[in-house]
Amino acid sequence: MAVNQSSSMRHLPSLSTARRRKTLQVMYELPAEGAGEKDTEPSTKKPKWEPKNWKQQLDNIREMRKQRDAPVDLMGVAKCYDPVAAPEVMRYQVLLSLMLSSQTKDQVTSAAMARLRANSLNVDRILQMDEGLLAKLIYPVGFWKRKAHYIKQTTEILQQHYKSDIPSSVEELVKLPGVGPKMAHLIMDIAWNNVSGIGVDTHVHRISNRLGWVKTKTKSPEGTRVALEEWLPRDIWSEINWLLVGFGQQVCLPVKPQCSLCLNQDICPAAKRL
Template sequence: MFLSRPNVAVSIYGGILSKKNLFSLALKMSSKTASASPYFQDVKRLTRSQAKLILGSQDQPSVVSSSRTSATETRKPQISKLKRPHVPVRYESRTTSRPPPKKVLSNSAKPSKPRKATLKFDPEADMKTDDANADKQKDEDFKEKSQAKGWEPVRWKETLDFIREMRKEKDAPVDSMGAEKIGDHDAAPEVFRYHVLLSLLLSSQTKDQVTSAAMMALRNHGCTVDNILKTSDQKIGELIYPVGFWKKKIDYIKRTSQVLKDKYNGDIPATLEGLVKLPGIGPKMAHIIMDVGWNKVTGIGVDTHVHRITNRLKWVKKPTTVPEDTRKGLEDWLPRELWSEVNVLLVGFGQQTCLPVNPRCSECLCKDLCPYGRSALRYGSPKRKEASPKKK
């Protein structure tokens, strides 16, 4: 080894050499050592692990042959000498074998033990369940009887009798201010029919009390086709205010009166198709006009009360959202002789008992037969108002 300073170097022999001579001497010694060592002659052709095995197994390394196969075949390395001194040599076989480790199941794979159900006795809930089962059994019994002759609501005749019993006083607003009562019966038949038509035209989106007051004002003014056509729009508005949509109904009254004068000689159409073509007259109004004005039953007049009660009683196969669908569902099973009665009956029942909000189910005679009433008494009536029927 050499000790170097900036400009001179001292060799192991004690001589002083310059930097140039020192570099040439180191180069000669490295080339001579590399050529004399058998490791450097064959290291390019052997891997490091093979070279370690060969050099480690010889005390004084001999010249390694140039071929890899001859070097590995001449001497086989002893495995025991290659082991680390602090690691003990393991036996190749054991006399005793350990049992295999148990498989640990994850939480999801572990079979869950069934929990024992704790029985709690609730007498009130038990009574409710018994009542519900009894009602269900009654409904099923009546369904079997009704299926033999076609679909009809369960126990509808009993329900209708109860409604008649509750309406026997006939003290609802519709009984004194309906289309049948609001016209002038002493006037000519065509004038009376004209009154019926105008009263129904004004009744949409309006309470019976307001409609009755407006019709009385028109009658006092002179409610005939010719007189209404002579009256100004402003005056008609003053007479019918505050009915719902009174400005639009002024136009309906004027246009309808003109059609009646031009096409029907001051009278109203005698057919359902002719009535529906008049401005502001829909199917519900047309059926009631035909019944009250011409004494002809062409269908059931379904307003918001009839629509609501029919769906609560489940008097239709499927729940309906449009009054016209409710009418068709009722007419499919209800006997024709009841079509004229059912409108006034259900309208008055809806005005007094089966209200849109907070219906008086506890006072109703149908509370055990009505699905809505049974649910309302057990679980409470709905807090929000039911959706009003859509116009078709």
């Protein structure tokens, strides 16, 4: 019997083992105090800032711009290149049109690009062209002599380092003479079909501040770009430039804006002060 008892005892857990198993079972089935409370706690993360009434303001601007008859629609950069040219030539023409457009009205830029295209506008042709003739062809765009020099410099860089094409990144584009962040983001969008950021010119800068689309007043277009990209949904980054530029050319003018004609007159923070 002793042997049988010893044999049967081997199949029974010891007291210490039973306690350990019991403890493990309790710990597994009954969560410790406070467990699971994290899922029910309210989030302490602050909601992303966005301006008041911006969606309604945007819809109103879209309504006012639905005719697409502003200068930017008819003669803007997107209308200045040859759509049937080779892809690298088309991209080069987009680059040049944006270089010419700085501090220049769309009508003047369009006319200058037409004269250049009449002279076979491509990298090889510009490199062969005398800088004086180039300056004459782009006159009277703003800073035409300086821009002629920048175009010659940039074109040489493109031939030597990019196989007569243009860079495909903002970082490389802004290294080119006469190319700033606004131009670079627009080039990426128009030439490469890649939305890298918001193209902010004087119109976008002015209107964004008037509408209160920046958390605090910004002093430069680049500051406005950074402020807008912090909250504006990315899927409308491409649209916002041409939308606000045309709106600024027709209604929200730099001087004497047409507030009485604006659908946003009741929800624009600047309307009553202008």
